[in-house]
Amino acid sequence: MTWQEYIDTNLIGSGFISAQILSSADGSSWANSNGFSVSATEAQHILSCFKDSNKASAMGITINNVKNFVLKADDKSIYAKKDAGGVVLVKTNQTILVAVYNSNLQPGAAANACEALGDYLREQGF
DSSP, X not given: OOHHHIIIIIIGGGTSOSEEEEEXXXXXXXXXXXXXXXXXXXXXXXXXXHHOHHHHHXXXXXXXXXXXXXXXXXXXXXXXXXXXXXXXXXXXXXXXXXXXXXXXXXXXXXXXXXXHXXXXXXXXXX
């Protein structure tokens, strides 16, 4: 399966994720959904937040030019919120999954979809 197929099938295809991107642990883009882009600056901030979860809580997470308030952060996942929507970030050995949901989607369902793909990729060595 290609990286784009993981996005299209596992995340967009799940019906729970409105926009997301899969990027390598160095912040470069591997695949993304239509019209969604994490900037290089945002990607570097995300990487630093996985190294220091206190930074995520203090500064928040900006994705696609939208600043989100961090609810939970550790070395494997970051959950953040903006109004009724939000973002789930899951780090594996080689990837960072960024799954954005809007007010029409349930935060728990978005988190479950992203975490499940993260678990699968970890099991596969990614």
